[in-house]
Amino acid sequence: MTTQQPPTSQRPPWTQLSRRGVLRIGVGGTAAAIAYHASALDLLAQEQQGYAVFNVTDGRTIEAIVERIWPESDTPGAVEIGVPRYIDNALIGAYQHKQLDYHKGLRNLDAAARRMHGTVFAALEPDQQTALLESMENDELDEFDEGEGSEFFSTIHQHTMEGLFADPIYGGNKDMAAWRAVGYPGPFYAISEQSQQSFEPLDLPMQSITDL
Amino acid sequence: MAVQPRKDVVVIGYGAAAGPVSLELAQDGRSVIVLESGKRRTTEQDFQRGSFDTLRWRTRGEMLPGPERAPMTYRKSEDEDALPASYIMASTVGGASVHWSGQSWRYYEDDFRVKSRIEELYGDTGRLDYLQEDRAAIQDWPISYDEVEPFYEKAEWQIGIGGWPGNIDGEIRPVNPEEGNPYEAPRKRDYPFRPLRDNATDLTFRQGALELGLRPFHVPTAITTETWTSDLGITRPGCTYCAFCTSHGCWNASKSSSLVSLLPAAEELDNFEIRTEAHVIRLNHENGRVTSVTYVDEQGDVHEQPGDIFILGAYTFQNVRLMLHSGIDANGQIGKYFINRPSIKVSATFDDRYLNGWNGPAVQRQGVDDFNGENIAERKLELAEDAFFIRGAFIGSPSQRFPLQTFGDHPDDIRGWGAEYKDYFTENLNRYISLQLLMEPLPYEDNYIDLDPNYTDRFGVPAARVTNRVHSNEERMGRFIHDRGVEILEAAGASRIWGRAEATARPTMTHDLGGARMGDDPANSATNRYCQVWTMPNLFVGGGAVAPTMSGHNPTETIWMLSYWMSDAIRNGKVNLDDASDFS
Incomplete structure (x- = not known):
């Protein structure tokens, strides 16, 4: 039950605008002017990969945020695990009512990044990003109305965890990488007494709903 | 508005509370109609592979009631504005007994007589004054453990509750x-x-x-641990320990519920009917008796269902909200002692x-x-x-x-x-x-449920407002x-x-009791010992709303017990449907 993208005409207006924006960047060759390190080809690749809700700027920002929440270490980070894809899918489906919150919140965060560091959030160093997210979580950014920064952070945090730990059928948790990292093998119809009473790590085959 | 054929018994909601009483009264030969607001989900159709999905059932709560039908608001005290809150029961046939955990107990003997017990233990120690200052409203149940013991047993053997006995006839x-x-x-x-x-x-x-x-x-667990045939003749397989349990429908029908333990027996009877996506919005009454209920079907059409006996079998908030919205509170007790x-x-x-x-x-x-x-x-x-x-x-x-x-x-x-x-x-x-x-x-005087002045459901019925600290x-x-x-x-x-x-305090969890407590006296309780509303004698309250005190154990088995207890009183003429003070 992978979420299908609806035809362009059914998408929310800013999504349609953003997609035209992507084309302009690609065709017009203005990618070099963008502060983050991306070539037009990268952007086109991303377009083909197809965020349904996030435009290029927002897509970069969301990727940077979720990577700070669950960064790459000896196991993959949130971007490689597909969390942005999960959130994008959710925003075109079950969480449609959150689209505006994301749009506004990501804009505000970028505005704060520009005010404090002169460039967009995605272009900052990881430590700067983390500090900025902390400020957002603690309602210390003037770009947000009172309480909205922490609320937006809490929304992204929740959705990041969903993108990590929900079944891969929702578009995140790619190759069950997040489950593998924390030692959760996925759903089983039955679990044996021996497994249940073990005090050791369990060596069960990884599987998702589609394997049941 | 279409008027439906009259029934002997009209049950509102089909969760734990409604399961036993609707079966028992149908077995007694009465025509029973259950009006359930939720959809019908079944083990075979809905809880197979798709049940193994935490995001769907727990995080996104596909079975949960939404504010459009079952709104509630919450505040800690009267000087706050109540804000919309949500709760995690279920809008589905079988109610929350479908997605519950299955921890299942009998209450203690003391749980039915907390007031008497603490007076015996601490009455002359001077230790209890703080309870008065806090306006605690503790009251004994009008029933004793010994009286209801057979109905606990019936619940365990009909619905399916297993455990190691801790005490059989006094032997530990x-x-x-x-x-x-x-x-x-x-x-x-x-x-x-x-x-x-x-x-x-x-x-x-x-x-x-x-x-x-x-x-x-x-x-003790309401989950079968071996292939087991209940006293109703329903056979279910033992649990496979898959762990998709709380918040989930059971793929294996091992988790006991009104859906898998009771409904199959009721549906064998021609005089039992369950109508789904039938959302009751009002109890109509005249001369101190409920005459019919008004409900809205899935098309949005409005119906009237007349009957002789009415049983509230929805969750605490809905049962209380329906009574208050319908103007059933002649003695000022509905909603108190949440x-x-x-x-x-x-x-x-x-x-x-x-x-x-x-x-x-x-x-x-x-x-x-x-x-x-x-x-x-x-x-x-x-x-x-x-x-x-x-x-x-x-x-x-x-x-x-x-x-x-x-x-x-x-x-x-x-x-x-x-x-x-x-x-x-x-x-x-x-x-x-x-x-x-x-x-x-x-229970306290300042913890209660009433109607919210600001929020309603999509049919214009006010939200249940919970004040609780x-x-x-x-x-x-x-x-x-x-x-x-x-x-x-x-x-x-x-x-x-x-x-x-x-x-x-929380707006709610899954143990929300009181709001229509049972007692001996209409001056300080909403129903008599058989869950019969003092001021509306053909109306009975199912579920935890009738509990005067809570117990430190999960309430569901007691809710089932009370449903059998209530049916027994109706079946055996222990109650007078014209006068709730006339019972035996």
Whole structure:
């Protein structure tokens, strides 16, 4: 039950605008002017990969945020695990009512990044990003109305965890990488007494709903 | 408005509370119609592969009632504005008994007479004054354990509840000297089957409890543990321990519910009918009797369903809201004495072992009742005066710790995201335990349900507004029980323990009792001993709303028991449908 993208005409207006924006960047060759390190080809690749809700700027920002929440270490980070894809899918489906919150919140965060560091959030160093997210979580950014920064952070945090730990059928948790990292093998119809009473790590085959 | 054919019995909602009474009254030959607001989901169609999805059923709560039909608002006290809140029961045939955990108990003898018991124990110690200051409104139930014992037994053998007996006719732990709740009220008949087995989390908890000289036991569970045929002739297979249990429909029909334990028997009867997506919005009444209910079907068409006997079988908030909205509150008792469990927390990780807490159902659970009810009355009297409390809590060791459910619980000195958090969670998901601390809160004059002046559902019926805060007794109990939980985990060898000792009120959890309590006197109760509304004698209240006090145990088996108890009174003419004060 992978979420299908609806035809362009059914998408929310800013999504349609953003997609035209992507084309302009690609065709017009203005990618070099963008502060983050991306070539037009990268952007086109991303377009083909197809965020349904996030435009290029927002897509970069969301990727940077979720990577700070669950960064790459000896196991993959949130971007490689597909969390942005999960959130994008959710925003075109079950969480449609959150689209505006994301749009506004990501804009505000970028505005704060520009005010404090002169460039967009995605272009900052990881430590700067983390500090900025902390400020957002603690309602210390003037770009947000009172309480909205922490609320937006809490929304992204929740959705990041969903993108990590929900079944891969929702578009995140790619190759069950997040489950593998924390030692959760996925759903089983039955679990044996021996497994249940073990005090050791369990060596069960990884599987998702589609394997049941 | 279409008027439907008259029925003998009209039941509103089909969850735990409605299951027994609608079956029993249909068996008695009466025509029974159940109007259920939710959809019909079945084991075969809806709970197979698709049930193994935490995001769908738990996080996004596909079965939960939404504010468009079942709105509620919450505030801590009267000087606050109530804001919309949500609750986690179910809008589906079978109600929350479909997605519950299945921890299933009889109440203690004392649970039916809390007021008398604390007066016996503490009446002349001068310790109880703080309860008056807090306006505690404790009242004995008008029924005793001995009277209802046969109906608990009926629930266990018809619906399917298993355990080790702790007390058969006064003999403690008669079947297994190591198992069963030694404090439980005496039962006449053993359980029909044994509870779930222990897992690593349970063995760890048990080790800690035994170390402290406590008397741990595996909790009784409404989950079949072998292929079992109920007293109604319904056969279901034993649990496979898949762990997609709380919040989920059971793929194997092992988890007992009104849906799989009772509905199949009712539906064999021609005089029983269940109408789904039929949302009742009003109880119509004249001359002190309910004459019909008004409901809206899935097309939005409005219907009237007349009948002789009406039974409220929805959840506490809906039952109370319907009565108040319909103007049924002649004695001013509807909505009063709402009781909801406050929360505290004790969690831990173990460096020396893995517990793999995701690999078993939530109620695969060892626990202790050593601190529940009045089991430690003498010890409580030794506490400082400002630490003394009445009643207590069950403490247990739940499982079903999926990553998507537990990511938010971590030691306080770790921020819940970033590199350090990732390391923590990666290392500790499978070393993690968080205790169940099931505190018994008291009823108070200032905890209640009424109609919200600002919010309504989509049909214009006002939301249920809950006013509910924690009082001194719960604060003191919370600190004491928190410390006992910490001790158990320390004794079990936990490496890192964290938690919260300050009890906090919640808008709701899944134990929302009171609001239409039963009693002996219409001046201080909503119903008589048979759940019959004093001021509306052909209306009966199912579910936890009738409970005058809560108990430190999960309420569902008692809700089932009360449904059998109520049906027995109706079937055997113990109630007069024209006069609720005339009963035997």
